[in-house]
Amino acid sequence: xxxxxxxxxxxxxxxxxxxxxxxxxxxxxxxxxxxxxxxxxxxxxxxxxxxxxxxxxxxxxxxxxxxxxxxxxxxxxxxxxxxxxxxxxxxxxxxxxxxxxxxxxxxxxxxxxxxxxxxxxxxxxxxxxxxxxxxxxxxxxxxxxxxxxxxxxxxxxxxxxxxxxxxxxxxxxxxxxxxxxxxxxxxxxxxxxxxxxxxxxxxxxxxxxxxxxxxxxxxxxxxxxxxxxxxxxxxxxxxxxxxxxxxxxxxxxxxxxxxxxxxxxxxxxxxxxxxxxxxxxxxxxxxxxxxxxxxxxxxxxxxxxxxxxxxxxxxxxxxxxxxxxxxxxxxxxxxxxxxxxxxxxxxxxxxxxxxxxxxxxxxxxxxxxxxxxxxxxxxxxxxxxxxxxxxxxxxxxxxxxxxxxxxxxxxxxxxxxxxxxxxxxxxxxxxxxxxxxxxxxxxxxxxxxxxxxxxxxxxxxxxxxxxxxxxxxxxxxxxxxxxxxxxxxxxxxxxxxxxxxxxxxxxxxxxxxxxxxx
Amino acid sequence: xxxxxxxxxxxxxxxxxxxxxxxxxxxxxxxxxxxxxxxxxxxxxxxxxxxxxxxxxxxxxxxxxxxxxxxxxxxxxxxxxxxxxxxxxxxxxxxxxxxxxxxxxxxxxxxxxxxxxxxxxxxxxxxxxxxxxxxxxxxxxxxxxxxxxxxxxxxxxxxxxxxxxxxxxx
Numbered sequence: 001x002x003x004x005x006x007x008x009x010x011x012x013x014x015x016x017x018x019x020x021x022x023x024x025x026x027x028x029x030x031x032x033x034x035x036x037x038x039x040x041x042x043x044x045x046x047x048x049x050x051x052x053x054x055x056x057x058x059x060x061x062x063x064x065x066x067x068x069x070x071x072x073x074x075x076x077x078x079x080x081x082x083x084x085x086x087x088x089x090x091x092x093x094x095x096x097x098x099x100x101x102x103x104x105x106x107x108x109x110x111x112x113x114x115x116x117x118x119x120x121x122x123x124x125x126x127x128x129x130x131x132x133x134x135x136x137x138x139x140x141x142x143x144x145x146x147x148x149x150x151x152x153x154x155x156x157x158x159x160x161x162x163x164x165x166x167x168x169x170x171x172x173x174x175x176x177x178x179x180x181x182x183x184x185x186x187x188x189x190x191x192x193x194x195x196x197x198x199x200x201x202x203x204x205x206x207x208x209x210x211x212x213x214x215x216x217x218x219x220x221x222x223x224x225x226x227x228x229x230x231x232x233x234x235x236x237x238x239x240x241x242x243x244x245x246x247x248x249x250x251x252x253x254x255x256x257x258x259x260x261x262x263x264x265x266x267x268x269x270x271x272x273x274x275x276x277x278x279x280x281x282x283x284x285x286x287x288x289x290x291x292x293x294x295x296x297x298x299x300x301x302x303x304x305x306x307x308x309x310x311x312x313x314x315x316x317x318x319x320x321x322x323x324x325x326x327x328x329x330x331x332x333x334x335x336x337x338x339x340x341x342x343x344x345x346x347x348x349x350x351x352x353x354x355x356x357x358x359x360x361x362x363x364x365x366x367x368x369x370x371x372x373x374x375x376x377x378x379x380x381x382x383x384x385x386x387x388x389x390x391x392x393x394x395x396x397x398x399x400x401x402x403x404x405x406x407x408x409x410x411x412x413x414x415x416x417x418x419x420x421x422x423x424x425x426x427x428x429x430x431x432x433x434x435x436x437x438x439x440x441x442x443x444x445x446x447x448x449x450x451x452x453x454x455x456x457x458x459x460x461x462x463x464x465x466x467x468x469x470x471x472x473x474x475x476x477x478x479x480x481x482x483x484x485x486x487x488x489x490x491x492x493x494x495x496x497x498x499x500x501x502x503x504x505x506x507x508x509x510x511x512x513x514x515x516x517x518x
Numbered sequence: 519x520x521x522x523x524x525x526x527x528x529x530x531x532x533x534x535x536x537x538x539x540x541x542x543x544x545x546x547x548x549x550x551x552x553x554x555x556x557x558x559x560x561x562x563x564x565x566x567x568x569x570x571x572x573x574x575x576x577x578x579x580x581x582x583x584x585x586x587x588x589x590x591x592x593x594x595x596x597x598x599x600x601x602x603x604x605x606x607x608x609x610x611x612x613x614x615x616x617x618x619x620x621x622x623x624x625x626x627x628x629x630x631x632x633x634x635x636x637x638x639x640x641x642x643x644x645x646x647x648x649x650x651x652x653x654x655x656x657x658x659x660x661x662x663x664x665x666x667x668x669x670x671x672x673x674x675x676x677x678x679x680x681x682x683x684x685x686x687x688x
Contacts, residue, residue, distance in 0.1 A: 074641075077632030081566060089571035097621055302647040333644040337631035338624065343612065344605035345543040352546055355647035377519075377569050418613075418620065441617040444624070 009069040009203040010210040018217040019066060022226030025246035031222070032255040033059035035508075036242045037263060038229050038272065041108020042494050043481035043501035044263035045208035045216065046148070050505035051261075052219035056512070059254045060216070060223040061244050063264075064105035069210060072199040076334040079198040083112055092447050094370065094385030096440035098291060101448045102265060106225055107209030109265075109448070110494065114196045114311035114329070115186040115205045117154045118491040119145050120499060123320075132486040133458045134467055136503065144502040145495065152186040152206040161192030163308015164301075165358050169328045170313045172404040178317035183309065183327075186211075194330050196310035227252050232260050232276040232477060239276075239477035258512045259476035263501065266450035269483040270372045271380045273454060273464070278471055280464040283454060287370040287382060288488040290449035291390075294329060294361035295398060296339050297405035297413040298350065303358045305330035319490050323365040323390075324397040326404075331359050339444075341414050341422035358405065362397035363449065365490035366390040372453040391438035398443075399433040406430070418442040449493050454483035468511070469504040480504040521564060521572050527597075528576075529557025531583040534597040538604035539627055540634045549643045559633040575629065578622040585611055 020029075034056035037048045044060060052058045065082065073079050080088035085104040092100045103109035120141065128134040148154070157166065162182065173180040186206035195201055203210045217223065226247040233241040233253075239260040244252040262269050270284045308330060315326040331339070333354055340350045370384030386394070402413045406427040413424050417436045424432065436442065456479075457463030460472035465484050471477040480501045482493055489496055524532065536556035542549075553559075560579070564572045586594045586603070589610045596604055611623045635641050 074638065075632075075636050077636055080632075086568050086571060087563075087566060089567055089574075091571075096617070304645070304647050306641075306645045332635075333641045334632050334635040335628075337635065338628035343539045343608045343627070344541040344601075348540065348542050348546055348550075351644050352549075352646075353648075354644045375570070379568065379570070441621075 010214045011066070011068045011203070012070065014214055015217050018222050020222060020224045021066075022224055022246035022252070023065070023248050025227070025248045025250035025252060028251045028253070029246070030253050030255070031059055032257065033057045033222070034256070034258045034512075035059075035261060036061065036254045036256040037261045038232075038242060039063075039108065039263040039265065039268075039481065040106045040208060040213050040223060041103065041263065041265065041481070042110050042208060042497045044261070045107070045212035046498045046501040047261050047263060047480050047505040048221055049212040049216040049219070050502050051509055052216045052221045054506075054509035056258065056509065058216060058221040060213070060221060061227050061229055061242055061252070061254060062106050062223060062225050063228045064103070064226065066106040066209065066223075066225045067111065067199065069199070069201070069203045072201055074195060074198060074201070076198055076332055079112070083199065092289070092370070092382045092384050094383055094440070096385070096443070096445065098384075098445040098447050100267070100382065100450070101446065102267065102450075105209070106213055106223065107207045110207035111199050111209055112197055113448070113494065114183070114309075115207065115494070116311060116492040117149065117152075117184045117186060117495045118489075120496040121489060121491055124487065124489050128486050132455070132463075134456055134486055136500070141499055141503060144499045144506075148495065148498050148502065152211060153188045154184055155187055156184050157182040157187070157309045157312040158190065161190050161309055162312050163192055163194075163305070163330065164303045165305050165330050166308055166312035166328045168303065168358060168408055169360055169404070172408045173315045173317070173326070175407060176404070178315050180313065180315045180317070183312050183314055185309070190309060192308045194306050194308060194310055194332070197332065197335070224252055224254070229264065229272055230275060231272065232262070234277050234474055234477065237473060238475040256476065259478060259508060261478045261480050261505070261508070263479075263481040265481055266453050266483045267372055267380050267382060269479055269481055270453045271374060273471065273479070274374070276477070278464070278474065278477075280460065280472060282462055283464050284372045285369070286452040286455050286486070287372050287384060288368070288451045289366060289370070289384065289447050290363040290488055290490075291366055291386060291394070291445040291447050292361055292363045292449075293394065293398065293416065293443055293445050294331070294339060294359050295401045295405070295413060295415060296336065296357055296359050297402075297410035298353055299356050299358060299408070299410055301409065302355055304355055305357065305359065306332075316491070318397070318400065319365065322396050323367075323393045323490065324362045325365070325490060326397070326401065327361050327363065329359050329361050339414065339416065358410075360401045360404065362394075362401060363492075364390060364393050364397065365488055366393075369452070386440050388438055391440060394443060395433065395436055395438065398436075399430055402430050402433060403427065416444050449488065451482050451485040451488045451493065454479050455486045456484040457486065468507055478504060478508060519569050521569070521576060524557065524561040524564065528579055528583075529555075529561060530597045531579055531595065532557040532560040534599075534604060535579070535582045535608065535626065536630050536633065538596075538601060538608050539630055541601055541605060551637055551639055553633055553637055553640065556630065556633055563629065574622060574625065578626045581619060581622060582608065582611065582626065
């Protein structure tokens with residue numbers, strides 16, 4: 001990817017001394033701040049910026065490197081190696097193994113996702129209040145969303161960059177009379193390059209590494225990159241420091257005068273809390289996800305996935321009735337190849353028609369719950385198996401996407417279900433999908449929306465954090481990422497994660513001010 | 519903890535597997551540049567991967583290598599087979615009734631795809647739109663060239679935008 005040196009990006013000009021690269025930390029290093037934030041993804045960066053804006057000194061500790069906009073690569077393998085946890089090889093284990101994608105870099109997954117903005121649905125907030133005693137006032141949350149949407153230029157995908165993969169989906173769903181939208185995204189002038197999944201080469205996608213992290217640094221915050229947090233140092237009943245190991249080998253201790261905010265993600269946060277001595281019964285439990293699966297279809301007409309918003313269209317028509325949401329996703333050839341059936345000449349002949357291939361997917365609002373624990377080699381692991389009702393939703397989603405594809409003239413569709421033909425060529429064959437087995441091992445999932453495992457609630461016996469985001473029984477230790485969510489959402493989570501992180505940080509800042517005053 | 523580097527015969531197996539999975543038919547062969555040594559790619563990938571995934575990748579390589587014995591009932595490794603037989607073996611593994619086997623082989627295919635399409639020329643070739651295709655709606659060209667007539671797109675795109683902001687109010 002060639003960027004003219006004259007073109008400047010927000011991650012080019014950072015305040016001197018604000019970024020401490022852990023690969024260069026060879027010896028023990030000490031620092032101190034009012035608040036220490038663990039993680040710089042959607043939650044951590046928003047919380048850090050909110051606290052810095054409130055006048056507090058903030059230090060962010062991030063496990064991954066800072067991959068700058070001008071250093072991004074179009075090559076998926078290289079991008080995954082630099083920006084994804086375990087090079088994109090992480091899996092969620094249960095009856096089926098599901099690849100689980102998480103960013104591991106400054107900005108976290110916001111650097112490599114499609115930047116989709118959905119406010120927390122009202123039915124979810126009502127459910128959290130009714131079943132879990134988590135009352136997040138809608139008005140307060142809406143005020144947070146308003147600020148975020150203003151800051152991050154949330155807007156609908158422009159017609160000029162919609163592209164055929166998205167356009168065709170909208171046409172098909174509308175023809176069926178289904179509720180359909182173009183996506184609303186964090187977008188400051190998207191050019192439709194289709195590189196969301198490897199990082200926006202022009203920094204038009206408003207990920208955290210080009211927005212809230214640099215903005216927090218401009219307000220005086222510091223970030224330690226490539227530093228893996230081992231634990232939070234809890235003395236008595238109070239969190240006092242974050243202890244990390246730098247990639248260069250040095251030990252980093254950042255003392256927290258007022259508090260520690262953990263935003264390391266649903267998979268990593270429970271491990272950090274456990275290593276910090278938190279022993280809540282609910283820790284690591286109630287993990288939920290939106291397992292996703294994608295279908296490819298080949299058309300006579302050009303689709304040209306390499307142009308247009310990576311994920312630009314969606315339908316929530318089945319969200320309530322069948323617990324799935326339909327979306328489009330433009331895949332680069334390296335990722336599409338795994339979805340294309342066959343090997344050898346058959347594979348290559350189909351691959352050579354990627355210009356005529358559409359990929360549409362479904363996110364399942366699965367009911368199943370899993371656990372987050374520690375694997376035999378010391379890494380975080382997730383055990384998770386979808387239940388039969390979830391699988392019925394999966395089957396219906398596959399059948400629905402296949403129907404839409406044939407509606408719009410697909411020559412062939414690849415259902416990706418073991419036991420069925422790998423290629424179906426007419427709408428009549430959709431009945432095979434309707435009768436497909438309900439075993440998750442027969443399907444190919446990818447998971448990127450993760451929730452729970454340190455859920456919030458008023459009762460310490462059934463939750464890890466109280467409704468003020470503070471870990472039960474530990475003063476000054478907060479969790480502000482999606483691990484506190486009592487359930488999954490049924491819509492893309494980044495906006496909810498950021499909204500709740502902002503709400504948490506505002507409350508923490510207020511409480512801290514009140515304590516200081518009194 | 520890291521696994522030792524691939525041996526020379528394991529690299530040979532990796533090349534054989536890659537050559538079979540991404541075997542270009544004659545009409546495409548000239549358009550697909552050689553991406554380089556798949557054995558070397560696999561070795562580097564193993565060195566960078568955490569232990570557990572690295573073990574999985576290596577195990578898959580051995581499964582593929584020794585599969586001719588079980589699939590073709592032939593005492594041979596994948597590297598010693600003709601291309602058509604290698605393709606048949608890998609196709610059978612991808613459809614194997616044992617979940618772990620087919621999932622591991624799918625994972626291998628996904629990994630080798632990163633190697634196959636790492637060259638921008640390959641990605642361009644694969645994404646090419648047929649010149650003789652008649653577009654039902656030529657959204658892309660019209661949007662890239664706003665001065666061109668765009669009547670055919672107006673209905674679908676404007677109706678799409680009309681539905682845009684519903685989710686903001688959720």
